[in-house]
Amino acid sequence: MNLETLQKFKFERVLNEDPASHSTTVLGGFPLQDGTGISPAILRIEKLSLPSGVAENPRAIVNDFSLTESTDVYSWGLGWLKPTLERPDVKINIIHPATEVHIRKYSAQELRMVHETAELYERITKPYMDAFPPSRIQWVYDILSGKSEAEKVLFKDPSPESGFVILPDMKWDLITMSTLYLVAIVLTQDIRCLRDLRKHHLGMLRNIRSQATKVVQEKWGLADGSLRFYVHYQPSYYHFHVHIVHVKYVGTMGSTVGQAHLLDDIISLLELDSDDGPSVLERMTFTYALGEQHGLYKGMLAAQAGLDA
Known part of the structure; x- marks a missing residue:
């Protein structure tokens, strides 16, 4: 993908506008090579954080300023930064070809909190996960095999049972430290979500934490305690992974x-778990937000009435 290709994008509609993340997500497409139509695509355009140079030397970075108002000691107005190849203004994520699932995921939608008991997981969530074709996460397998993004991998433990890779997430601009965003993806396909974790996975989870801490210390000089590690439930894709962000990161839902x-x-819960029988993560009820476009939305929402009875 280059600028020439990007300029061929045909806009269809806005999927979402998020003032908190200074981003806009739009649906459109790129012309097919044979000229017979348009291949659907999603663009997410996000304004990057201001460079540190604004504070250090505003005169060198601010290109123009227009005063809006002034009262007593306070003045405010609009400014324009000088264009430079070294400091990009926006980050553009491209999903192409985009499926209907992608379009639903990136569309603005109403959210509802739901309670997923162990019984509802077995009856509703697990069949939903089982129905996903492996092709949906082929990109994950390509990363794990080294077929794609091999040059971005910061650490790899090759153990088939407890190994993982750590690499930058596509959400990070690779420049702004306060928005640092890495992801650790496990090699085994036996763990799809939180509920699949068992006490014997503790070594792997602790190793993800320690190796990521070591990587950011050595590569970016970040001190111990500079990272926040978390796992999504529901995740956006069903292959276990850990999100690793700067402790200052404030961003997405x-x-x-x-x-x-x-x-x-999660580690503490598993440490308290018994050695035999179902794990605490199998037995507990998870409460989470579901968007109306999510594949679990209708079934899980309908099941809530039975929980309140």
């Missing part, structure tokens, strides 16, 4: 209560 579960809390 994925980092909020109702979806994000701290890795340290």
Whole structure:
């Protein structure tokens, strides 16, 4: 993908506008090579954080300023930064070809909190997960095999049972430290979500925590305690992975209560678990937010009435 290709994008409609993350997500498409139509695509355009140079030397970075208002000691107005190849203004994520599932995921939608008991997991969630074709997460397997993004991998433990890779997440601009965002993806396909974790996975979980801490210390000089580790439930894809962000990171819904579960809390729960029988993560009720476009929404919402009876 290059600028020439990007300029061929045909806009269809806005899927979502998020003032908190300074991002806009739009649906459109790119012309097919044979000229017979359009291949659906999603663009997410996000304004990047201001460079540190704004504070250090505003005169060198601010290109223009227009005063809006002034009263007593307070003045405010609009500014324009000088364009430079070294400091990009926006980050653009492209999903192409985009499926109907992608479109639903990135569309603005109403949210509802639901309670998923162990019984509802077996009856509703697990069949939903089982129905996903492996092709839906082929991109994950490509990363794990080294077929794609091999040059981005920061750490790899090759053990088939407890190994994992750590690499930057596509959400990070690779520049702004306060928005640092990495992901650890396990090699085994036996763990799809939180409920699949068992006490014997503790070594792997602790190793993810320690190796990620070591990586950011060595590569970016971040001190111990600079990272927040969490796991999504429901996750966006059903292959176990851990989100690793800077402790200052404030961003998406994925980092909020109702979806994000701290890795340290998960480790503590498993440490308290019994050695035999179903794990605590199998037995407990999870409460989380579901968007109306999510495949679990209708079934899980309908099942809530039975819980209140």
